[in-house]
Amino acid sequence: MALSRVHALFQRLQAASQARWANAVLFLAALCEILILPLPIDALLVPWMLANPRRGAWLATIALAGNLLAALIGYGVGALAMESIGQSLLAWTGTLDHFEAFVATMQAHGFWAIVMVAFTPVPFQVALLGAGAAQYPLALFLLACALGRGARFYGLALLVRVGGEPALSVARRHGRAAMGLGALACLVVGGVYLFGRVHS
Numbered sequence: 022m023a024l025s026r027v028h029a030l031f032q033r034l035q036a037a038s039q040a041r042w043a044n045a046v047l048f049l050a051a052l053c054e055i056l057i058l059p060l061p062i063d064a065l066l067v068p069w070m071l072a073n074p075r076r077g078a079w080l081a082t083i084a085l086a087g088n089l090l091a092a093l094i095g096y097g098v099g100a101l102a103m104e105s106i107g108q109s110l111l112a113w114t115g116t117l118d119h120f121e122a123f124v125a126t127m128q129a130h131g132f133w134a135i136v137m138v139a140f141t142p143v144p145f146q147v148a149l150l151g152a153g154a155a156q157y158p159l160a161l162f163l164l165a166c167a168l169g170r171g172a173r174f175y176g177l178a179l180l181v182r183v184g185g186e187p188a189l190s191v192a193r194r195h196g197r198a199a200m201g202l203g204a205l206a207c208l209v210v211g212g213v214y215l216f217g218r219v220h221s
Contacts, residue, residue, distance in 0.1 A: 043069070044083055051087025055145040056095055057113060062088075063177065070181040077178030084174050085167065092149050092166040099153020107150045116144045124151045131157075132165050139169030 047065065054062040066084055070077040098106050111117045123143055127134040135157075138148040152162045 047080060047083045048087040051084040052091045055088055055091045055149065057110065066174070067177060067181070070178055074182045077181050078175065081171075081174035081178040085171050088145075088170045089163060089166060092145075092163060095146060095149025096153040096159065096162060099150035100156060101153075103150060103154045107154065110146060111150065114144060114146050116147050119143050119147045120151060123147045124155055127151055127155060127157065132161055135162060135165035136169040139173045145170075 047062075047069070050065055051062050062084055066080060069080055095110075098110065108117075111120055123134070123138075127148075135148050135152060138145055148166075
């Protein structure tokens with residue numbers, strides 16, 4: 022029932038991309054998406070990008086900012102209140118089964134495990150709470166979130182700007198390929214960052 026109500030709300034908001042309060046709504050939706058809403062922000066973001074392709078990068082920035090604030094909150098919950106609030110959030114979003122598996126993956130692969138959550142079916146709530154509960158370094162956690170979610174949102178903006186709806190349709194039909202391209206972009210950006218740190 023909650024999912025259907027959220028979906029219906031997103032449907033009503035799809036035509037409101039030019040409203041004065043649109044940026045605030047997008048930010049709040051992106052904030053709630055990876056904390057409590059079981060519906061991807063893409064359902065709202067993509068129609069708004071299609072309605073105004075020139076604002077795609079700005080809309081992606083707003084969505085990323087909302088996601089990063091939510092990531093910080095989720096990390097804090099995982100670090101300070103995992104047994105109470107954290108468990109309740111996992112139960113609310115139906116992601117309890119993913120939690121332990123993700124923590125094990127993060128312990129094995131660290132930074133890139135968090136980055137790649139943006140391109141996999143694993144809900145992002147799991148990454149936030151898992152990183153906090155495991156006391157993963159906060160700065161690296163936020164960088165990983167920014168890389169993963171940024172590649173996803175700015176990738177959508179680029180697709181809309183270059184090819185519009187036909188390009189998005191191709192991306193939906195070839196989801197694995199799109200995921201691989203996004204992952205490759207993250208690897209390149211991450212490699213440049215690490216190279217700069219080593220040689221600085």
